[in-house]
Amino acid sequence: MRLLLINPRFPESFWSSKWALAEVLPNKRTTNPPLGLATLAALCPPHWEVQIVDENIEPIPLEPQADIVGVCGMGVQFSRQQELLAYYRSRGHYVVAGGSYASLCPEQYTSHADTVAAGECEYIWKEFCRDFEHGSPKPLYHETGMVDLTDSPTPRFDLLELERYSYVSLQFSRGCPFRCEFCDIIVMFGRKPRVKSLEQVGRELDELRRLKVHSAFFVDDNLIGNLPVAKKLLAFLKEYQDKHSYKFNFGTEASLNMAQHKDLLQLFREAHFGWVFIGIESTDPASLRETRKTQNLHEDILTSVRRIYSYGIDVMAGFIIGFDHDTTETFEQQYRFITEAGIMVPMIGLLTALPKTPLYDRLRREGRLTTLEDAHDNTRPGTNVIPMSMPYEAMVDGYIALYKRLLTDREIARRIRNKLRFLSAPTYRGGYSTRQGLGIFWRLVLRGIIPGGPRRIWHFLRTLPWLEPSQLPTVAADWIGALSMKEFADRRVTVEPTEQGSLERRVNSVRSAIDRYVAAGNVTLKLRRTSAPDLAVCLKGKLDGPFFKRAAPGLERLLKDTRASVTLRVDALQTQQFDHFQGLLRRLARYGDRVHIVVDERLRALVPIDSSVFNLVFARRVD
């Protein structure tokens, strides 16, 4: 039996760190590998042949040798997941949908997949494999109970190209004891944290050590959900590293109440945790109470963050704006806190109601949900929630202005300095050798700092820890993280709405560069004005090398200077033009998430298109 498991391409977001991955970090394509698929692979019968393809690092196979194609997905991947399920199904494969969104909303997949696997997979996947071998797979396998995590196998890390990821994910627990109103994790995994045994964790670390992994991310919903057990895990991790003389750099997600336990913080440090992601959400006690995030109310949040810093642990944090108590004043409060605390990677989102959460149910009852499609990515200027204490437009404008303010060179430098005053020497050094580290630093300076001009160079110099060189990797990582956020925000969040005139000019410049081909009917251009404008370019007749040379700069400028996307539909392409077409794609690759390529089946086989870079569209018609 041959099984192909696919992790669909994520739409670009703050989490993608695209600039850092493309310009500074060697050989990395994305942040985390698909741990769920590696776990699923380990649950298959030993005689099954399993392949994992992550579309975030490599193109999907168009003609796979597979009896079953499984496509997983989170909410943000839903639309690509649907496209892939439809494509593979149309080619005669048996398709299975799974992942966190299928677990939350299995009913949304019934028309897209032959089988839907909903919920934790440890038991239901084995049942599916048995049924499939007997020729009687069911349309739905729904885990409604809770899996005992000691039944979870060591994931098939060996099926993943681990060197292409910034971190390798592993998991110790599922579930979280808290009750945040917006959270879908407790809907899926419950409020009683369940854990793997320490022996299981040891086996997973053995495997990662064998694969020479150094940076590992515990993707637990809340690593300290069960405090006594978390302490045992941390002590075990320290002992494990000492015993094997092997240095993993760990990171994780945990709740802010970790700051209340100094012994826990010390254990985190000794186990080599260099960073933690914390949902701070708001500094306003009224908003925290409203959303039932009472674990953040133990003390002044700034004090908590600085105490975590004092153990050498960096803090990344999530913030939410749009609670019922939030007003336009909230933006100033969030700005002040983020700046004083020196949070370098502030993931700020507008309050978003995810299906099946208590928040969703409440707002639906109150008639405060909009029908915004794709309300899954909460780090973009839009949401499906109608705010209570400020107009929607003011909230979106305030959100954009906040990011603009936080991502100036001066503010980036100020936050780094504010953090360094409280961050004691971290144990974290990144998973790079000294040589690689120097290369990263050099590329940061060359491609990130110098292009920012004298002002950025000045602010950069002011953040260098001249008296404490051990802080240098932290400063470099902070600039890389901040410039990556800035690059994305400049293109997708804080960008001024495309002025009609500027868009027209860019389109006209593309048109005039290739007017002779348009006049001959070999190319058509059509600007479609939706909320995000799209220039549809259809190649339909005889073209030559000069055409591609003339078209490329204009299309590149259009993507660079506006928010428009480009749809390239290739109806005809002569063999001798394949190289020129690839040259055009290379020029547009940087904006690949806004380039949709539609080619028919014959051309798809002849002209390889990297679906991890561009949106490869399977539909035959563009309009």
Ligand code: SF4
């Ligand atoms: S602390 Fe995090 S995981 Fe736990 S309920 Fe709140 S948002 Fe969900």
